[in-house]
Amino acid sequence: MLTAAMKNAARFNGFSEVYDENRPRMPKLVTEIIGQYLQKTPDTVVDLGCGTGLSTAAWKGRCREAIGIEPNGEMLQKALEKEESGISFQQGYAHQIGLSDGIADVVICSQSFHWMEPESTLREINRLLKPGGVFATVDCDWPPVARWEAERAFDGLRAKCNRITAAHKELQESFFQFPKEWHLQNIRESGYFRYAREVLFSSEENCDAKRFIGLAMSQGGLQTVLKTVPEEIETELSAFIRTAEEIFGGETFPIHFSYRMRIGIK
Incomplete structure (x- = not known):
């Protein structure tokens, strides 16, 4: 039987290229x-x-x-393509890592801690x-700040995916997510950290x-729907793509990602 951790890992099958090309890079301010x-x-x-290694690199x-x-x-x-001197990758789950005790000055979870069981992971x-x-979780809010019409379309597509997931038991049971808003509380209540805050x-x-x-x-939500019941999202996805292309055309423009960083000092 697949564990929650295995299900969460499998949720990211099939779109590593799209993920690597488009996801935000971890801001220098974090380091x-x-x-x-x-x-x-x-x-x-x-x-x-670490996903495709963007946050590690x-x-x-x-x-x-x-x-x-x-x-x-x-x-x-995909992450292994980024290996070089001082940057390495290995397979493992957050609650069972094959590294020595007391090896790290920093442990970080960039847009990933909500996929991990907090008690065993914090241990x-x-x-x-x-x-x-220092332990830090780094999460961005979706969608990024762009044009309001495009953001509304982005939100509408995500909402449709959520409704489809809620209507299918097999989709509901294919992953387990822990609320991001609990991150700071979980860090504080673990008892492992002398000080914790949000930035x-x-x-x-x-x-x-x-x-x-x-x-x-x-x-991941959209990709899961596309892999299981694509016919239920095709109309909304096509409309979203059309809207984004109409709004932005061939323009290159700045977007802003809003971040929430929760920090614990051991």
Whole structure:
């Protein structure tokens, strides 16, 4: 029988290319804030649920070694393309990582902690972290700030996916998600951290119609519906694509991702 962790990993099958091409890059500010709390440049950073390695690669030149941990084989294969000196990847689950005790100055979950069972994951994070080490979860809000008409279309597509999921038991049971709004509380209540807080910020990236559509296509909820009952979302997806193309045309424009970063100091 598949565990919740296995189901969550399998949810990301089939769209590693779309994910890697379109997802936001982890902002430099994340590494700067963590470095400020550490009061040094970290030696070892462990990136849990690293996906295609975008968040791990962001540590290049900002630590001695960054290790990305990813359970999904397809995502991991894409991440391995980013390996270089100081950047490595291995397969594993967040609650059972094959790394030594006290190896990490930093453990980070970039848009991934909500897929992990918090109690067992935080126990493993505590095992990995050195005294004074930093744990951080980094999540962006969807959709990014663009044009309101495009954001409304993005939200409408996501809402339709949610309604389809709610109507199909097999879709409901194909994953288990933990509320992001509980992250800070879970960090505090774990008892592993002397101090915890939330930091809010935004980051600007360039976008065009193709990427805006790609950001929607990189959502696990939409991809799950497309893999199981595509006929139920085809009309709405086509309308969303058409709307994005009509609004943005061939324009390149800035978008802003709103971030919520929860931090614990061991």
